Amino acid sequence: MAWKTLDDIDLNQKIVLTRVDINVPMEAGVVSDYTRIERIKPTIDDILAKGGKPVLLAHFGRPKGQPNPDMSLKLVQPALEKILGQSITFIERPSREEIEGLPQNTIILVENTRFTNMETENNPQMAQFLASLGDVYCNDAFSAAHRAHASTEGVAHLLPACAGRLMQQELSALESALSTPKRPVVAVVGGAKVSTKLDLLENLVRKVDHLVIGGGMANTFLAAQGVSVGKSLCEHDLSETAKKILKVADEAGCEIVLPADVVVAKEFAANAQNKAVAAHQCPDDAMILDAGPEAIKKIISVFEKSETLIWNGPLGAFEIEPFDKATNAAAAKAAELSKAGNLISVAGGGDTVAALNKSGSAQDFTYISTAGGAFLEWMEGKTLPGVAALSA
Ligand code: AMP
Numbered sequence: 001m002a003w004k005t006l007d008d009i010d011l012n013q014k015i016v017l018t019r020v021d022i023n024v025p026m027e028a029g030v031v032s033d034y035t036r037i038e039r040i041k042p043t044i045d046d047i048l049a050k051g052g053k054p055v056l057l058a059h060f061g062r063p064k065g066q067p068n069p070d071m072s073l074k075l076v077q078p079a080l081e082k083i084l085g086q087s088i089t090f091i092e093r094p095s096r097e098e099i100e101g102l103p104q105n106t107i108i109l110v111e112n113t114r115f116t117n118m119e120t121e122n123n124p125q126m127a128q129f130l131a132s133l134g135d136v137y138c139n140d141a142f143s144a145a146h147r148a149h150a151s152t153e154g155v156a157h158l159l160p161a162c163a164g165r166l167m168q169q170e171l172s173a174l175e176s177a178l179s180t181p182k183r184p185v186v187a188v189v190g191g192a193k194v195s196t197k198l199d200l201l202e203n204l205v206r207k208v209d210h211l212v213i214g215g216g217m218a219n220t221f222l223a224a225q226g227v228s229v230g231k232s233l234c235e236h237d238l239s240e241t242a243k244k245i246l247k248v249a250d251e252a253g254c255e256i257v258l259p260a261d262v263v264v265a266k267e268f269a270a271n272a273q274n275k276a277v278a279a280h281q282c283p284d285d286a287m288i289l290d291a292g293p294e295a296i297k298k299i300i301s302v303f304e305k306s307e308t309l310i311w312n313g314p315l316g317a318f319e320i321e322p323f324d325k326a327t328n329a330a331a332a333k334a335a336e337l338s339k340a341g342n343l344i345s346v347a348g349g350g351d352t353v354a355a356l357n358k359s360g361s362a363q364d365f366t367y368i369s370t371a372g373g374a375f376l377e378w379m380e381g382k383t384l385p386g387v388a389a390l391s392a
Contacts, residue, residue, distance in 0.1 A: 003162065003171070003387070005162055006043070006162055006164065008162060011047055011136060012050060012052070014135040015052070015055055015099055015134040015136070016136045017130060017131075017136070017137045017138065017155065018054045018055065018057065018138045018140060019058065019137075019141045019151050019152055019155075020043075020057070020058050020140050020141050020164075021036055021142075022058045023060055024079065029075065030079075036370070037076075037079055037080055037083045039166050041083060041084060042165040042166070043164035045084075047138065048105060048107070053099070053102070053104055053105075053106060053108070054107050054138075056080075056109045056110060057110055057151045058112070059144070060072070060075075060076065061112075063112060063115055065115070065117030065119075065120070067111075067112075071115075072111065073090070073109055073111055076109075077109060086107065088108070088109050089102055089107070090111075091110055091111070092111045093111070094110050094133055095133075096132055096133055099134075110133075113150070119149050119150050119151060120149055122148050122149055122154045127150045127154025127155045128158065130151060130154075130155040131155050131158035135159065136160050137155055137156055137162070138161070138162050138163070139167055139386055140164025140165065140167050142171070142386075142387075143371035143374050144374070144386060145371075145374050145386030146374040146377040146378075146385070147385070147386065148385035153385045153386055153389045156389035156390060157389055162390065167387075169367070171387065173366065173367035173369065174369070174378050176344055177367075178207060182307035183209060183308070184305060184307060185210075185306060185308040185309075186210040186302050186303060186309050186310075187204045187207075187208040187211050187311070188299075188309065189312055189313050190213070190313030190314045190315045191215045191217060191312070191313030191314060191350070192216040192233060193220075193233075193235055194217045194235055194241065199380040199382075200376065202245060204254075205245060205252055205254045205256075207381075208254055208310070210254065210255045211249060211255070211256050212330075213257065213258055214259065214314070214315030214316065214327075215314055215317075216232070216234070217235075217313075218258055218291070219232040219233060220236075220238050221242045221246070221258055222280075223236055223242075228280070228282060229282050229288060230264070230284050230285065230286045230287055230288070231284075231287040232282060232288040233287065255302075257299065259279055259291040259295035260278065260279055260295055260298060261293065262279050262288040262295070263275070263276050263289055263290040263316070263322075263326075264283065264286040264288055265287060265289050265323075266285060269320065271320075271321060274323075276292040276293055277292070289316055289317045289320075290322075290326050290327075291315050296330065299315075299326070299330050300330065303333050304333075304337070306343065308345075309334055309343055309344070310346050310379065311334070311348075312348065312349040312350070312376065313349070313352055314352070319358075327355050327359060328360075328361070331359040331361040331362070332359065334365065335361035335365060338366050339364040344366045345365045345367075346369070347362075347367075347369070348369030348371060349369070349372055349373075353368060356368060
């Protein structure tokens with residue numbers, strides 16, 4: 001897929017509508033994590049350096065189409081000013097005239113786009129209005145690109161449009177992991193349930209060479225093969241679905257890696273008494289909470305023969321020790337191989353970032369996407385409207 005970047009459009013003296021994700025966490029009225037703001041800084045710096053006037057469009061919280069002072073982007077203004085290193089002009093009700101009247105090196109922040117339902121409905125009038133405010137549209141909010149909203153999709157069709165630096169980075173990482181990867185490709189899919197990741201599994205078995213299934217969802221696959229999983233988290237009603245996925249994988253030449261051994265405990269609690277047993281030996285009164293040492297060895301050997309890794313979901317109940325062992329060991333190996341230049345590793349979605357951060361290996365992955373839903377939809381092979389609109 002081809003899309004323009006900030007290098008492909010003349011921004012000099014232009015008003016650049018810039019869709020960003022600054023949906024930052026707040027504690028006691030103060031931004032408690034600056035990551036999202038830090039990640040859009042290169043885009044805004046670049047627009048300014050190219051002589052453009054950035055007008056930031058963003059949502060904040062879930063105001064459900066109504067103005068709500070607790071979700072005003074004015075609350076984020078001080079944090080933006082701190083990270084971007086200059087004062088910002090906040091405008092509640094923007095007009096072209098007011099924006100034009102501000103000096104060229106001003107950064108403008110517009111009030112929460114979701115204070116009207118017209119945003120989430122992708123209302124054409126709202127898209128027209130937004131387009132009337134600027135000369136160029138830049139989308140730097142990959143994490144909102146799975147939504148077809150007025151500020152993420154509608155407006156993109158009405159102005160010369162391009163991807164911001166963060167969007168560019170996300171798209172290149174995802175393309176190199178799944179669209180045009182160096183083979184062999186291994187995918188790790190873990191987490192609680194098969195039911196929430198059906199589309200993901202169905203897409204991946206057709207695209208990757210090895211699929212490591214871990215976490216609670218591995219139990220569903222083991223049970224489908226007739227293995228007794230005791231009190232483990234397991235979706236017995238998805239047996240047929242699991243069997244179908246195994247069949248498609250077989251036809252597509254995708255090796256499915258299920259744990260040969262597992263760590264079992266009688267309770268879901270930190271430091272619960274536990275032991276490693278063969279996958280088919282889970283006692284009736286115990287539950288599988290992690291992959292075992294043999295399974296870890298196998299996963300590592302698959303990583304070693306792969307060129308690309310794409311990862312979503314933990315391999316066990318990583319929040320409670322020692323059931324984070326398999327996730328940590330696999331993450332450490334992926335990080336080591338990536339650092340040595342032997343693996344392209346891309347991870348993201350939901351709990352994955354938390355699990356990899358907790359493992360202490362995240363910094364050596366090639367790319368960790370913080371875009372939860374959008375990352376998953378990309379892995380599921382779905383078209384992201386915000387991205388598609390850029391390549392139109
Ligand atoms: P997800 O949001 O689907 O990626 O699932 C992540 C959750 O799955 C985490 O909270 C893990 O604790 C949980 N999980 C992973 N493996 C297991 C398991 N074997 N039994 C119970 N929960 C698990």
